[in-house]
Amino acid sequence: MEFSRRSDWSRRPNALAQALETRRAAGVGWLDLTLSNPTRAGIDYPEELWRALETAKGRVYTPDARGSAVAREAVCAYYAARGIAVDRERVRLTCSTSEAYALLFKLLADPGQRVLVPRPSYPLFQYLAGLEGIEVGSYPLRYGDGRWSLDLDLLAAAIDERTRAIVLVNPNNPTGSYIGAAERRAVEALACECGLAIISDEVFYDYELDGPRGVSFAAEGAGLHFALSGLSKVLALPQAKLGWMVVGGEMELRTEALARIEIIADTYLSVGGAIQEVLPQLLAQRSRVQGEVQKRVVANYNLLKNRVGAAAEICTSEGGWYGVVRVEGVDDEELALGLLDRENTLVHPGYFYDFPAGAYLVLSLLSERFAQGVEGLAHFLESG
Numbered sequence: 001m002e003f004s005r006r007s008d009w010s011r012r013p014n015a016l017a018q019a020l021e022t023r024r025a026a027g028v029g030w031l032d033l034t035l036s037n038p039t040r041a042g043i044d045y046p047e048e049l050w051r052a053l054e055t056a057k058g059r060v061y062t063p064d065a066r067g068s069a070v071a072r073e074a075v076c077a078y079y080a081a082r083g084i085a086v087d088r089e090r091v092r093l094t095c096s097t098s099e100a101y102a103l104l105f106k107l108l109a110d111p112g113q114r115v116l117v118p119r120p121s122y123p124l125f126q127y128l129a130g131l132e133g134i135e136v137g138s139y140p141l142r143y144g145d146g147r148w149s150l151d152l153d154l155l156a157a158a159i160d161e162r163t164r165a166i167v168l169v170n171p172n173n174p175t176g177s178y179i180g181a182a183e184r185r186a187v188e189a190l191a192c193e194c195g196l197a198i199i200s201d202e203v204f205y206d207y208e209l210d211g212p213r214g215v216s217f218a219a220e221g222a223g224l225h226f227a228l229s230g231l232s233k234v235l236a237l238p239q240a241k242l243g244w245m246v247v248g249g250e251m252e253l254r255t256e257a258l259a260r261i262e263i264i265a266d267t268y269l270s271v272g273g274a275i276q277e278v279l280p281q282l283l284a285q286r287s288r289v290q291g292e293v294q295k296r297v298v299a300n301y302n303l304l305k306n307r308v309g310a311a312a313e314i315c316t317s318e319g320g321w322y323g324v325v326r327v328e329g330v331d332d333e334e335l336a337l338g339l340l341d342r343e344n345t346l347v348h349p350g351y352f353y354d355f356p357a358g359a360y361l362v363l364s365l366l367s368e369r370f371a372q373g374v375e376g377l378a379h380f381l382e383s384g
Contacts, residue, residue, distance in 0.1 A: 006130050016336055016349065023340075031345045033363045033373040036321065038236035038293060041366040046288045049235070052281035058274030065266035067093025067244070071276035074283050075244050078234070084219050086246055090254070092261050094243045095270045097203055098128060100228045103264055104245070105132040107257065108197050109164040115199075116158050117167045118150065120175060120353040120360075125167065137163065140356065141175060146316050147211065148177035152186050159190075165197040166190075170214055171204050174324055174353055174362045176317030178214025188222045197257075198225040203233040204320040206290055209301050211318035217248065224249040224257060233321075235282055235289050242275045297321050297365040300374075304363065307374050311381035315360075324350075325361040327381065332359040343376030 013021065023030060035041060066072065072088040079086040094100040109115060111133035117125045119138040129136045139155040141148045155166070166187065170179045179187070179200070191198050200217035218227040230243025247254055247261070297320075304323045305314045315324040327335060332349035339345050339361075350360025367373060 006133055009127070009130075015333055016340070019337055019340055020346070029344075030340060031343075031369055031373045031376065033345060033347045033367055033370065033377075035367050036364050037238065038366060039239065041296070042368040043236055043289070043296065043366075044292050045236075046285050049237075049282065049285045049289065052278045052285070053240070055281075056274035056278045058272065058277060061273060063269050063273075065262045065269060067091065067271060068273070068276045071242075071279040072244075074280040075246075077280075078283050078286070079216075079218050079246070082216070084216055086218055089258070090247050092245050092247065092258070092265065093271045093276065094230070094245065094265075095241045095272070097201060097228050097230050097232065097243045098124065099270060100226075100230075100243055100245050101125075101128045101199070102132060103261060104165070104197075104199055104226060105129060105134055106264055107260055109134045113162045113164050115165040115167055116155070116163060118169055118172055120172075120350065120355040121169050122173045123352060123354065134164075135162070138354070139166075141172065141177060143175075143315060147318065148172065148175040148315070150179075150183060150187070152183075152190065155187070156190055159194050159196070163194070163196060165199055167199045167201065168217070169201045170217070171207075171317075171319035173201075173204060173320055174317075174322035175315065176204075176209060176320040176322060176324070178212070178318050179217075180212075181215050184215050184217070184221070188225070191225075192223040196223075198223065200225065200227050202227050202229050205229065206234060206286075207294060207297060207321060208319050209298060209317050211316060213319065218246040220248045222249060224253040231282065235286060236293050237282075237289075240275055240282070242271065242279065293321075293366070300365040300367070300370040303371060304365075304374055307378045308381065311378060321365050323363045323365055325363065325377075327359040327361070330359045332361060335359050335361060339377060339380050343380050345373045345376040345380075347373075347377070 072091040075091045076086045076088050114135035114137050116137045116139050119140050125136050137158050139158045142151050168179055217225045225248050227246040231240040232238040247258055301323055313326040336347055336349040348362040
């Protein structure tokens with residue numbers, strides 16, 4: 001019996017995973033600066049949020065491949081609060097952003113075709129695309145003048161006859177770089193010229209750190225574009241399993257895309273009815289939840305800059321939950337292993353996120369024990 005090639009991934013643990021397993025076996029813990037699960041980060045959630053979840057019944061099943069009207073209206077209200085007009089007919093619900101990617105890859109690409117994703121960025125794209133039988137190409141983000149930005153010439157050079165979509169992460173995970181207004185216009189013009197769709201992952205959009213917030217692709221524009229988000233980050237509720245996409249662009253393209261999405265989604269009907277029922281009440285708590293998360297990540301980001309900035313370069317992060325540290329002249333995996341060994345502190349090496357040559361470390365800004373971990377990182381870097 002044979003399994004599919006699309007599920008044939010290497011399961012060999014990397015050196016950092018092996019080091020952690022050795023520690024587990026020995027009963028030795030560590031200070032985790034990679035924690036990205038907000039429900040384990042000591043965030044103070046409002047009781048109203050839990051009560052809303054407890055009242056979710058879903059006793060009557062009324063399937064709608066688009067998502068319920070009530071839930072889609074709640075998504076529209078979320079964007080209206082940010083000054084973006086979204087009609088509910090442009091909104092489609094999914095159970096997660098990952099599912100939205102899978103759905104859109106089915107919509108836009110045939111097996112053997114490909115999508116372009118930013119580099120560095122979140123490593124999940126290879127798996128999501130591979131499961132749909134499509135390939136992933138990349139375009140680089142460059143760091144200069146204190147910010148990460150895309151190079152339009154290199155993006156254009158990465159496009160070939162098999163390319164079907166450009167994926168943007170806005171702000172990017174983990175570099176924290178937003179797409180600005182000029183960048184949006186340039187990417188839209190390029191996508192229209194080449195007949196490509198744009199997928200903009202905006203799950204971290206609300207969490208501004210250091211610099212002007214970018215522009216959302218939920219706002220109408222040219223060509224065909226999709227803005228993705230969901231409760232995992234908007235309400236720091238990954239267990240709620242509800243995401244959405246906003247479809248925009250030229251009317252003819254948008255109408256056809258929405259019709260096809262509805263058929264694809266109807267074959268799964270994956271979004272739970274109960275969570276859709278209480279979405280308006282959940283989103284009503286957005287400012288309180290985000291205020292708690294924002295307070296934590298901003299304080300930790302400033303602490304990182306102030307304590308480690310003299311020993312290494314802290315790359316500017318405009319938004320999101322992550323900090324990036326650049327160290328000259330060393331290997332990032334060796335650096336992460338040395339930090340774990342000497343300071344009992346876990347960070348991610350940059351190669352996990354496909355950073356360019358040079359040593360980059362990625363730290364989650366959510367940790368309650370961030371100050372202790374950053375002190376260990378500073379001591380490690382200062383001692384050489």
